[in-house]
Amino acid sequence: MTAPMDRREEDVALAGEYALGLLDPAARQAFERRLMAEPALRRMTAEWLEGFATALEDLAPETPSARIESELDERVSALLKRRGGFSLLRFLAGGLVAALLALALLAALTVTSPRVSAHLVAHYQADLRSEDGRLHFTARFDPSSGLMAVTWHQGRAASGRVLQLWLYPRGAAAVPVPLGLLADRADTVLALPPELAARMAGGDVGISGERAGGSQSGFPTNLILRATLLPAGIFTGT
Amino acid sequence: MTPSREVEALLRRMAARDRAAFITFYRRTSGRLFALLRRMMPTPAEAEAVLVDSYLAAWRESGRFETSGLGPYAWLVHLARSLALDRLRARRQIAPPDAPRPPGPPRERQRQRSLLSFCLAGINAEDAAAIEAAYLDGAGYPELAARQGVPLDRMRQRVRGGLVDLMICLRG
Numbered sequence: 001m002t003a004p005m006d007r008r009e010e011d012v013a014l015a016g017e018y019a020l021g022l023l024d025p026a027a028r029q030a031f032e033r034r035l036m037a038e039p040a041l042r043r044m045t046a047e048w049l050e051g052f053a054t055a056l057e058d059l060a061p062e063t064p065s066a067r068i069e070s071e072l073d074e075r076v077s078a079l080l081k082r083r084g085g086f087s088l089l090r091f092l093a094g095g096l097v098a099a100l101l102a103l104a105l106l107a108a109l110t111v112t113s114p115r116v117s118a119h120l121v122a123h124y125q126a127d128l129r130s131e132d133g134r135l136h137f138t139a140r141f142d143p144s145s146g147l148m149a150v151t152w153h154q155g156r157a158a159s160g161r162v163l164q165l166w167l168y169p170r171g172a173a174a175v176p177v178p179l180g181l182l183a184d185r186a187d188t189v190l191a192l193p194p195e196l197a198a199r200m201a202g203g204d205v206g207i208s209g210e211r212a213g214g215s216q217s218g219f220p221t222n223l224i225l226r227a228t229l230l231p232a233g234i235f236t237g238t
Numbered sequence: 239m240t241p242s243r244e245v246e247a248l249l250r251r252m253a254a255r256d257r258a259a260f261i262t263f264y265r266r267t268s269g270r271l272f273a274l275l276r277r278m279m280p281t282p283a284e285a286e287a288v289l290v291d292s293y294l295a296a297w298r299e300s301g302r303f304e305t306s307g308l309g310p311y312a313w314l315v316h317l318a319r320s321l322a323l324d325r326l327r328a329r330r331q332i333a334p335p336d337a338p339r340p341p342g343p344p345r346e347r348q349r350q351r352s353l354l355s356f357c358l359a360g361i362n363a364e365d366a367a368a369i370e371a372a373y374l375d376g377a378g379y380p381e382l383a384a385r386q387g388v389p390l391d392r393m394r395q396r397v398r399g400g401l402v403d404l405m406i407c408l409r410g
Contacts, residue, residue: 018247055374064272072261076294
C-alpha cells in the first residue's frame with residue numbers, strides 16, 4: 001500500500017501498532033493520552049485486541065510446570081489474608097503498573113458520554129509548584145476509574161534521583177502512601193486500587209526526591225512538593 | 239477453548255474473591271496463554287514468571303473486567319502481553335539492538351482456524367508475516383526490519399499498510 005493514509009486509516013494503523021506493542025515510549029504515551037479522551041479510539045483499540053486475541057485458537061496448549069498452580073494458590077491465599085490497601089500498593093509497586101494502566105485505560109471503554117469523558121481525570125486536582133517555579137506538576141484524580149494523571153509542566157529530579165508521588169491521607173495519624181514513580185519530564189498516569197479512592201478526597205499529594213527505584217523505607221526521603229487534592233471545579237470554575 | 243461465558247462467570251466469581259474460581263480460571267485458560275508466552279519470552283523460566291504475574295494481576299484486576307469492553311480471553315491476553323512486552327523492553331534497554339530471533343515454530347495448517355489467520359492469509363504475505371511476528375513473538379520494529387532485511391522506515395510502512403488492510407477483513 002503506497003497511497004498516503006487518510007486520518008481514519010492513520011488511527012486504524014496507530015491503534016493496531018499500540019495493540020501490537022510496536023510504539024516507542026513517546027508515541028505510546030501520546031496515544032494513551034488520546035485514549036483517555038477519545039471513546040472512538042478506545043473502541044478501535046478494543047477491536048484490535050479482540051481480533052489479535054483470536055490467534056490463541058491457533059496455538060497448541062502447553063502445560064506450565066505444576067508448581068505454578070501451587071505458587072498462585074499460595075500467593076492468592078496470602079493476599080486474601082492481608083486484604084487491604086497496603087498489600088495492593090505493594091502489588092502495584094511490584095512492576096505491574098504498565099499492565100494495570102493498560103487495563104485501566106480500556107476500562108474507560110464504557111465511558112461513551114463526551115461530558116463524562118472530558119471529566120475523566122478531573123474530579124480532584126492538586127497544583128504542585130515550587131516557590132521558585134522550577135518544578136511544576138498538576139495531579140488529577142478520577143475516583144470512578146481509579147486513574148491518577150500527573151501532568152508535567154516544568155523541572156526534573158536532581159541528577160541520579162527520581163521523583164516519587166505520595167498520598168498523605170486526611171488525618172493527623174495517617175502515614176504517607178507511595179503511589180508511584182513519575183516519568184522524567186513527561187506526564188505519568190497511574191492506575192490506583194479502588195480501596196485508595198475513598199482516602200484521596202481532602203488528602204494531600206506530595207512529590208519526593210528518591211534514589212533510583214524509589215524509596216526503600218516506605219517513607220518519603222526528601223519531600224519537595226506537597227498540595228491538597230481539591231474538587232477540580234475550584235480550579236476550572238465549573 | 240472453554241466457552242467465553244464460562245470464563246466470564248469465573249472472572250465475576252474472582253472479583254468476589256473466590257479462590258476456587260481463580261484456580262479453575264487458571265486451569266481453563268493457562269495452556270494457550272503459556273504457549274503464547276513461550277513464544278514471546280526468550281526462556282521458559284521467563285515465560286513462567288510472566289505467567290505468574292499475569293494471573294496475579296488477573297486476580298487483582300478481575301473487578302475491572304466487566305467495564306473493559308473486552309471478552310475474557312482478549313482481556314487476559316492484553317494483560318499478559320503488556321507484562322511480557324514490558325520485560326522485553328527492559329531487556330532491550332540493557333542489550334540493544336535486538337538480535338533477530340528465529341521465527342516461532344510453524345503452526346500446523348489445520349490448526350490455523352482463527353479469524354486472525356484467515357484475515358492474515360488475505361493480505362500481502364510480508365505484511366502478514368511482520369504483524370504475526372509482532373503479536374506472537376513480541377518482536378519490535380528493529381527486529382522485524384532485521385528479519386525481513388529492510389530499512390526501519392520501510393518496515394513501519396509495511397506493517398501500518400498491512401494493519402489497514404487487516405482491519406477491513408476483521409470487520410468483515
